[in-house]
Amino acid sequence: MASTVLQFQGVSVVRDGNTILDDIDWSVASDERWVILGPNGAGKTTLLQIAAAAMHPTKGTAEVLQESLGKVDVFELRPMIGFASTAMARKIPRNESVIDTVLTAAYSVTGRWNEEYEEIDDRRAQRVLAEWKLEGFAKRRFGSLSDGEQKRVQIARAVMTDPELLLLDEPAASLDLGAREELVALLGGYASSPASPAIVMVTHHVEEIPQGFTHALLLADGHIVASGPLAEALTAEKLSETFGMQIELTERDGRFSARAV
Numbered sequence: 526m527a528s529t530v531l532q533f534q535g536v537s538v539v540r541d542g543n544t545i546l547d548d549i550d551w552s553v554a555s556d557e558r559w560v561i562l563g564p565n566g567a568g569k570t571t572l573l574q575i576a577a578a579a580m581h582p583t584k585g586t587a588e589v590l591q592e593s594l595g596k597v598d599v600f601e602l603r604p605m606i607g608f609a610s611t612a613m614a615r616k617i618p619r620n621e622s623v624i625d626t627v628l629t630a631a632y633s634v635t636g637r638w639n640e641e642y643e644e645i646d647d648r649r650a651q652r653v654l655a656e657w658k659l660e661g662f663a664k665r666r667f668g669s670l671s672d673g674e675q676k677r678v679q680i681a682r683a684v685m686t687d688p689e690l691l692l693l694d695e696p697a698a699s700l701d702l703g704a705r706e707e708l709v710a711l712l713g714g715y716a717s718s719p720a721s722p723a724i725v726m727v728t729h730h731v732e733e734i735p736q737g738f739t740h741a742l743l744l745a746d747g748h749i750v751a752s753g754p755l756a757e758a759l760t761a762e763k764l765s766e767t768f769g770m771q772i773e774l775t776e777r778d779g780r781f782s783a784r785a786v
């Protein structure tokens with residue numbers, strides 16, 4: 526049975542007197558896959574930071590994996606959350622091998638030092654690399670990979686610990702069309718599996734929403750414009766309101782595209 530993995534009530538974040546998130550009510554269940562869309566500066570990354578237990582709300586309550594932020598030891602919570610973002614990727618040493626980049630997630634570190642890894646971790650890392658089409662890359666240096674390959678390594682690292690919540694901040698940003706389609710297909714397969722954890726993905730483009738995603742949250746200026754199942758929340762009308770321009774949305778076989786009218 527599905528359980529609640531995120532429960533935000535009246536969540537606000539204020540920085541330097543600016544309200545970045547304003548009174549957000551949002552909940553995510555373990556069998557849901559959410560996309561977060563909104564203009565630059567809408568507060569998407571800030572919301573993801575709270576979901577990652579990396580930031581506390583200024584006001585309101587945020588429960589992550591049924592633990593209340595502010596009352597739980599976040600260092601116990603974080604290993605249960607997979608998080609892939611450009612900021613995380615910057616912490617990965619360029620000369621780290623791909624296998625170690627994924628393996629070190631088991632110890633929540635970046636950069637292999639002298640930890641002793643269990644054989645079971647090693648087998649799991651090999652399996653995760655294969656799942657993300659990286660089996661030929663295990664010995665390559667992270668810094669020598671293409672953008673598309675690096676993005677897949679970041680996700681492989683994020684799922685290495687078998688998390689209960691997977692957070693992806695713009696996983697397809699900067700990819701060429703082929704690499705994007707490859708990644709979106711892999712994410713679609715992953716999202717469609719009942720064995721996968723709850724997923725929350727921030728993106729700028731509806732074209733990057735993989736098949737199998739179930740819900741959307743549209744944010745503008747720190748406010749929720751729409752939130753709910755894709756069919757209700759991801760509409761031309763709601764997108765137009767979110768981006769402040771007339772937008773046409775088309776959907777085919779579970780993939781979307783959008784353009785200004």
Ligand SMILES: Nc1ncnc2c1ncn2[C@@H]1O[C@H](COP(=O)(O)OP(=O)(O)OP(=O)(O)O)[C@@H](O)[C@H]1O
Nearest residue numbers: 540541543545563564565566567568569570571572
């Ligand atoms: N520590 C901070 N202090 C002050 N303002 C901040 C801080 N962190 C973020 N902001 C501001 O909060 C707003 C929301 O930022 P956030 O990164 O969450 O937006 P976003 O929707 O992810 O944007 P983008 O799509 O451009 O990545 C921005 O205007 C940003 O400048």
